[in-house]
Amino acid sequence: QTSSASTGDLTTEILQALSQKDPINSTEAFPQIPFESIKAALDRLASRSMVKYEQIEREEAFLEPEAEIIVSHGSHEARVFDAVHKALEGLSIQDLEKEIGDKTVTKLGQGKAFKEKWIKKDGSKLVALVDSINDVTRDQLRVIKETKTHDAKIIADLKKRKLLKLQKVISFTIHKAEKFALEMVKEETDLTAEMLASGAWKEATFKPYNFKALGADQHAGALHPLNKVRSEFRQIFFEMGFTEMPTNQFVESGFWNFDTLFVPQQHPARDLQDTFYVSDPPKAGRPTATGPDDKADYEEYFKNVQQVHQDGKYDSIGYRYPWAEDESLRLVLRTHTTSVSAAMLHKLAQQKDENGRVPPARYFSIDRVFRNETVDATHLCEFHQVEGVIADYGLTLGGLMEFMDMFFGAMGVTDLRYKPAYNPYTEPSMEIFSHHKGLNKLIEIGNSGIFRPEMLEAMGLPRDLRVFGFGLSLERPTMIKYGISNIRELLGHQVDLSFVQKNPAVRFDK
Numbered sequence: 001q002t003s004s005a006s007t008g009d010l011t012t013e014i015l016q017a018l019s020q021k022d023p024i025n026s027t028e029a030f031p032q033i034p035f036e037s038i039k040a041a042l043d044r045l046a047s048r049s050m051v052k053y054e055q056i057e058r059e060e061a062f063l064e065p066e067a068e069i070i071v072s073h074g075s076h077e078a079r080v081f082d083a084v085h086k087a088l089e090g091l092s093i094q095d096l097e098k099e100i101g102d103k104t105v106t107k108l109g110q111g112k113a114f115k116e117k118w119i120k121k122d123g124s125k126l127v128a129l130v131d132s133i134n135d136v137t138r139d140q141l142r143v144i145k146e147t148k149t150h151d152a153k154i155i156a157d158l159k160k161r162k163l164l165k166l167q168k169v170i171s172f173t174i175h176k177a178e179k180f181a182l183e184m185v186k187e188e189t190d191l192t193a194e195m196l197a198s199g200a201w202k203e204a205t206f207k208p209y210n211f212k213a214l215g216a217d218q219h220a221g222a223l224h225p226l227n228k229v230r231s232e233f234r235q236i237f238f239e240m241g242f243t244e245m246p247t248n249q250f251v252e253s254g255f256w257n258f259d260t261l262f263v264p265q266q267h268p269a270r271d272l273q274d275t276f277y278v279s280d281p282p283k284a285g286r287p288t289a290t291g292p293d294d295k296a297d298y299e300e301y302f303k304n305v306q307q308v309h310q311d312g313k314y315d316s317i318g319y320r321y322p323w324a325e326d327e328s329l330r331l332v333l334r335t336h337t338t339s340v341s342a343a344m345l346h347k348l349a350q351q352k353d354e355n356g357r358v359p360p361a362r363y364f365s366i367d368r369v370f371r372n373e374t375v376d377a378t379h380l381c382e383f384h385q386v387e388g389v390i391a392d393y394g395l396t397l398g399g400l401m402e403f404m405d406m407f408f409g410a411m412g413v414t415d416l417r418y419k420p421a422y423n424p425y426t427e428p429s430m431e432i433f434s435h436h437k438g439l440n441k442l443i444e445i446g447n448s449g450i451f452r453p454e455m456l457e458a459m460g461l462p463r464d465l466r467v468f469g470f471g472l473s474l475e476r477p478t479m480i481k482y483g484i485s486n487i488r489e490l491l492g493h494q495v496d497l498s499f500v501q502k503n504p505a506v507r508f509d510k
């Protein structure tokens with residue numbers, strides 16, 4: 001027996017021990033080996049039906065240091081008796097203390113010896129009452145030291161006197177089983193072509209499948225949370241009959257980003273503090289056809305936009321300021337994807353039939369936008385905007401609210417609240433709020449409205465066509481769904497890649 005046997009050697013040792021004696025007890029046969037190693041070896045043998053075993057749990061008693069002293073020197077009371085008995089004339093308490101050499105032992109032993117009627121006080125001296133005594137405590141402790149156990153009452157008593165501690169000990173009774181042998185058979189893990197060809201499979205022992213084994217970690221690519229939430233939104237849009245807008249152009253002219261949306265040229269959103277301008281090339285060309293199929297009259301549209309801003313048109317009095325073409329042709333990093341919505345609605349106007357009608361349409365996009373913001377926990381200079389546009393006849397503000405309830409409801413966001421707001425391009429406009437459980441307050445989750453006639457009629461869309469528009473950031477719902485409070489953990493150079501890798505492929509929180 002070796003104390004450091006690996007489980008490989010241990011299985012052989014167990015088989016050998018069993019061939020001599022059946023059953024064996026593991027603590028008797030292998031006293032030095034921890035029970036975990038024995039159990040591992042037994043499990044390997046048992047899975048091959050070579051052994052059977054039962055686990056036995058019992059409590060063993062171990063002597064405390066004080067009890068060890070009693071075993072070697074006798075109990076306190078016996079030591080007191082011996083000292084008193086030895087001194088034929090009796091002993092004073094001071095002499096007894098000197099003799100024993102320990103104040104506590106003397107005090108405790110004296111008390112017990114009095115109680116047992118072994119000694120008595122005679123004047124100032126202690127004298128013995130009997131000739132000999134039985135040191136019961138020492139005898140009991142000797143038995144326990146030897147066998148680790150004793151009568152339950154005695155054990156309880158000695159434990160109360162703090163002479164023992166009890167420890168749970170696990171051992172095994174091991175028996176031979178059907179396939180007992182002296183060696184563990186090699187188990188095959190695979191059925192190979194060679195085994196089939198040679199017939200060796202008939203004799204082979206196969207390792208049973210371990211259906212409890214965990215799969216190995218897969219080092220595969222991982223989708224970023226933003227991408228996952230983005231595909232959820234896309235799916236919702238597709239299910240609601242939307243088509244996706246082309247958002248591959250990050251640089252726009254002020255014309256598409258602002259002017260088409262009836263944002264006046266002095267509007268603060270157009271300030272350097274809010275918008276990134278592109279200096280090279282210095283300016284955009286005037287809007288022109290985007291391809292051979294594009295038959296729109298862009299010159300007319302350009303002029304319509306100028307007129308509606310500067311002088312008013314379509315029953316609107318306009319802003320009445322001198323509209324500057326240069327301002328309109330400045331290049332910007334798009335501040336919203338509504339620039340793309342404007343281009344798409346302008347294209348929709350080209351589908352007018354002979355009755356001046358355009359078909360109803362639903363467009364959406366999810367892509368990057370840029371704003372000149374100070375970076376903090378909830379703002380970056382770029383983020384992703386989810387944008388939707390619905391064009392139809394007879395649309396109402398109530399309809400927009402109902403649509404928003406359905407749209408956010410599909411994402412699991414319910415109980416929306418609406419607040420009147422202002423956008424240059426929508427009237428009326430509404431900010432959308434939702435109650436955030438974690439923060440326990442209403443937070444803004446989107447912006448929406450009905451596009452103004454100044455914007456739509458300049459494109460040539462029919463007067464009675466109504467167009468809903470709404471926008472939200474992709475980051476905010478992602479942060480809420482993934483429990484992130486700092487946007488820099490989600491986007492940019494500080495992102496922890498293991499966060500991207502480890503977050504679940506599928507969330508069930510909808």
Ligand code: PHE
Binds near residue numbers: 426
């Ligand atoms: N462009 C708006 C924004 O950036 C969103 C919006 C789109 C609002 C369409 C109304 C209509 O917040």
